Amino acid sequence: MEGVIDAVTRELLTVTPGFDWTVTEFVRVVDARLPPRVFYKHCPELAQPRVATPSGVPVHLQLLGADPVALAANARQALSLGARSIDLNFGCPAKLVNRHDGGASLLRQPERVYQAVKAVACALDGEIPVTAKIRLGFSNRRLAVACAQATEAGGAARLVVHGRTRDEGYRPPAHWEWIARIRHHVSLPVVANGDIWTLEDYWKARTLSGCQDVMLGRSALADPWLAPRIRHWQSTGERLADTTWPMRASVLEQYAHRQRQQLPDRVVVSLVKQWLAQMRQGNAEADRHFQRVKRITDLDTLLESLVVPARTAETA
Numbered sequence: 001m002e003g004v005i006d007a008v009t010r011e012l013l014t015v016t017p018g019f020d021w022t023v024t025e026f027v028r029v030v031d032a033r034l035p036p037r038v039f040y041k042h043c044p045e046l047a048q049p050r051v052a053t054p055s056g057v058p059v060h061l062q063l064l065g066a067d068p069v070a071l072a073a074n075a076r077q078a079l080s081l082g083a084r085s086i087d088l089n090f091g092c093p094a095k096l097v098n099r100h101d102g103g104a105s106l107l108r109q110p111e112r113v114y115q116a117v118k119a120v121a122c123a124l125d126g127e128i129p130v131t132a133k134i135r136l137g138f139s140n141r142r143l144a145v146a147c148a149q150a151t152e153a154g155g156a157a158r159l160v161v162h163g164r165t166r167d168e169g170y171r172p173p174a175h176w177e178w179i180a181r182i183r184h185h186v187s188l189p190v191v192a193n194g195d196i197w198t199l200e201d202y203w204k205a206r207t208l209s210g211c212q213d214v215m216l217g218r219s220a221l222a223d224p225w226l227a228p229r230i231r232h233w234q235s236t237g238e239r240l241a242d243t244t245w246p247m248r249a250s251v252l253e254q255y256a257h258r259q260r261q262q263l264p265d266r267v268v269v270s271l272v273k274q275w276l277a278q279m280r281q282g283n284a285e286a287d288r289h290f291q292r293v294k295r296i297t298d299l300d301t302l303l304e305s306l307v308v309p310a311r312t313a314e315t316a
Helices: 007-013 036-042 068-080 095-099 103-108 110-124 144-154 176-183 199-209 218-222 226-236 245-260 265-279 284-293 299-315
Strands: 022-028 059-064 086-090 130-134 159-162 190-193 213-215
Touching (some): 059 068, 068 086, 068 110, 086 110, 086 144, 095 103, 103 110, 110 130, 110 144, 144 176, 159 176, 176 190, 176 199, 190 199, 199 213, 199 226, 218 226, 245 284, 245 299, 265 284, 265 299, 284 299
Parallel strands (some): 059 086, 086 130, 130 159, 190 213
């Protein structure tokens, strides 16, 4: 989720109850302890006593790296700044990240996963929890269970498993049944992730994985009301109406106005289009709007093009 989940996005996605917690974009750790400004950039919520979104949803700080010593030092740095939880990213499939020995590249050697988690857990010494996210492996699933066991042996308190290997990227399907296999070999809580786009997907993922909880990534951007829809169904057994285009346009408008306070308009235009591109997943109406506005470069024109048709449709 690098480049698409910042503090403003987290705030907007958690306004309506649905999420139990959120995770930052990863803080890239190489071989040194990073200055506080880097942590505040990725997690402005550290400046608040609760380290949460304005609606009170906890924000967990994520680190990505391979050097156990550097990861430990940065975990302590994050703790000193007020972090309430440290998440370790062993799932990023990006080629650039993997070429620089980060993310899913460590899944080729479970021992390295173990050493990274252990170093961070020892550095935190139980003051705050350490969690981890993995995939089903790098090129194949042969080491999936071993990598999961490595996170538990290292001291992780919870494990998120994306149901694909690194080489599978985001190509469907996600193998939720393999998450079930992992869950049977570890005792820590396991969270299912991958291809949960709808309420039906949520139920299938839970059923096939056996997991109590799921994590939403790209799908939360595609449908900002997916988590609230799941929460409402859990609480009432009722199904909420589908997310309409005016609802999506309203989120984009709020996002643009918030980002405009701190970023140049040209950057905000790019960010709004980036989020709208995510909304195209499985939604023909959002795709039509994207195709219509994708060449617009002026922010005010872009917002007018998104919002005016939506409001007109509501009135009609």
